Amino acid sequence: MAIFNFYLFDRNGTCLYYSEWNRKKQLSMSKDEEYKLMYGMIFSIKSFASRLSPTDMKEGFLNFTTSKYKLHFFETPSGLKLIMNTDLSVGNMKDVLHQIFSSLYVEYVVKNPLCELDKPITSELFKNKLDEYVRSLSQFPVKAAS
Amino acid sequence: MTIFSVYIINKAGSLIYHYDSPNVSRPAVEKTFSYPLELVLKVFDEKVVVAFGERDGIKVGHAVLGINGVPAEGRCLKDKRDILEVLATESNYPINIKFGRPHLTTNERIMLASMLHSLFAIGSQLSPEPHASGIQSLETDTFKLHCHQTMTGVKFVIIADPKQANVDVILKKLYEVYSDFALKNPFYSLDMPIRAELFDTNLQAVLEQADKPGIINS
Numbered sequence: 001m002a003i004f005n006f007y008l009f010d011r012n013g014t015c016l017y018y019s020e021w022n023r024k025k026q027l028s029m030s031k032d033e034e035y036k037l038m039y040g041m042i043f044s045i046k047s048f049a050s051r052l053s054p055t056d057m058k059e060g061f062l063n064f065t066t067s068k069y070k071l072h073f074f075e076t077p078s079g080l081k082l083i084m085n086t087d088l089s090v091g092n093m094k095d096v097l098h099q100i101f102s103s104l105y106v107e108y109v110v111k112n113p114l115c116e117l118d119k120p121i122t123s124e125l126f127k128n129k130l131d132e133y134v135r136s137l138s139q140f141p142v143k144a145a146s
Numbered sequence: 147m148t149i150f151s152v153y154i155i156n157k158a159g160s161l162i163y164h165y166d167s168p169n170v171s172r173p174a175v176e177k178t179f180s181y182p183l184e185l186v187l188k189v190f191d192e193k194v195v196v197a198f199g200e201r202d203g204i205k206v207g208h209a210v211l212g213i214n215g216v217p218a219e220g221r222c223l224k225d226k227r228d229i230l231e232v233l234a235t236e237s238n239y240p241i242n243i244k245f246g247r248p249h250l251t252t253n254e255r256i257m258l259a260s261m262l263h264s265l266f267a268i269g270s271q272l273s274p275e276p277h278a279s280g281i282q283s284l285e286t287d288t289f290k291l292h293c294h295q296t297m298t299g300v301k302f303v304i305i306a307d308p309k310q311a312n313v314d315v316i317l318k319k320l321y322e323v324y325s326d327f328a329l330k331n332p333f334y335s336l337d338m339p340i341r342a343e344l345f346d347t348n349l350q351a352v353l354e355q356a357d358k359p360g361i362i363n364s
Contacts, residue, residue: 004274025276034272041268048261049286051254052305054150054170056205056247059287066269068278085274 001139004069004085006130008105010118011079013039017121021134042073042081062094076101090139104129149316149353150289150305153255154324156337157299159263161256163340165349174211174246175203181239187230192220193248194229209248213241262303266293292317300324312356319352 005020015035027034042061049061063072070090074082074097082097108126109115115123134140150170154163179185186198187210194210209218213232216223223229232238250258266280284291290308294317295301302320304313327345328334334342 020274023274025274027271037268038272041265041272044261045265045284048258048265049284050207051250052258052291053286053288054247054305055173055288057286057288062285062287064269064281064284066273066278066280066282068275069273071269087275 001089001141002087003090003134003137003140004087006085006100006134007035007038007081007083008121009035009039009042009081009083011081012118013043014118015039015120017126017130019127019130019134021140038083039081042083045073072097074098074101080105086139093139096137096139100130100133104133148307149310149313149356150307152305152320152349152353153259153262153301153303154320154340155259155263155301155303158337159260160337161259162338163345164255164259165346165353167353172246172249173203174244175208176242176244177202177204178240178242181236183233187233189221189230191248191254192251194218194221195248196245204245207247208245210243211246212244215242259303262291262293263301266295266301294318294321296321310356316352316356320349323348323352 002022004023006018007015008017010016013036015032015038018031018035029037045064046061050057060075061073063070065071065088068088069085070088072084072086072090072093074094076082080101082101084093084097086093104126108123108129109121110117112123112125115121115126121127148170149167151167152163152165153161156162184199184201185196185204187194188197189195196204196206196208198206200206210229212218213223213229216225218224218229221229223232233241233243262281269281270278280293280295281291282293284293285308287308289305290310290313292304292306292313293301294314302317302324304317304320306313323345324340327342327348328340329336331342331345334340
């Protein structure tokens with residue numbers, strides 16, 4: 001199992017935070033372009049899924065799989081979007097993303113008076129706590145360990 | 147254990163076939179209203195949809211499917227009366243309105259198919275690992291989309307219940323049906339919409355078989 005990277009977007013599509021672990025391929029475009037493309041894709045998938053759904057949706061889009069990676073998506077009612085890419089052997093990551101929101105983002109960003117909520121997060125504390133949390137997950141170890 | 151619909155998309159991203167399972171129930175709410183109507187309705191995509199005022203199972207985004215038993219067609223009723231005008235006239239009340247999730251029109255299906263085609267490409271571009279394919283499955287809380295792309299770029303898409311098993315096998319079977327009854331048909335031209343009775347019946351047979359577990363594996 002492996003976790004590749006993590007994106008955090010606010011409701012307007014600004015990338016508030018990005019970090020990566022074990023990522024093997026870097027895109028040819030700049031990071032800013034990549035964030036825009038990612039947000040655009042998630043936005044379109046959400047509208048795509050809501051139109052295609054045979055019944056009314058509650059949570060909407062949860063994850064998608066390709067041959068090499070799996071993208072997990074979680075959105076809070078306030079429009080904050082958490083996206084995590086992992087490898088294919090990882091199951092449901094909804095609880096993990098919810099945990100990142102409730103015990104890391106809320107604790108170390110929302111409650112931090114120095115953090116502006118619509119600007120990219122520069123807090124070292126949030127960065128370290130997130131890194132520590134992700135590394136402690138059972139999904140984190142690279143294939144050799146599992 | 148249900149398959150909701152099947153789409154086939156050609157290598158350029160246009161829809162060449164779609165099939166909706168007839169036994170999928172689309173819930174609708176019928177309610178009698180008195181004047182004035184509390185719900186706020188608006189015209190969106192040539193349909194009259196609820197914009198504000200969720201109540202009694204009527205949700206924002208639901209479309210008007212019929213009034214007093216007369217089915218709706220776009221923004222008008224079947225008898226050519228404009229829905230918004232009917233609802234604005236006090237003498238028509240009390241009035242019975244049927245709400246439900248809007249049905250997809252063929253135009254919308256074509257649009258969604260090309261949307262999937264581009265999402266598929268972006269999905270592989272944004273990969274953190276090298277040599278990733280595009281989206282193979284996409285899960286939401288109400289359905290799961292399975293996509294199989296052949297070597298020639300044709301995409302077979304199945305929209306099924308999240309619990310439906312063996313969809314990969316069904317996708318392969320659909321590819322077989324496509325090769326046997328569309329490609330081998332001398333009247334079929336490549337990348338064009340598939341209109342062949344044999345293809346229809348065989349595709350439906352595969353889907354019916356899939357609803358009986360155990361048989362498809364043999």
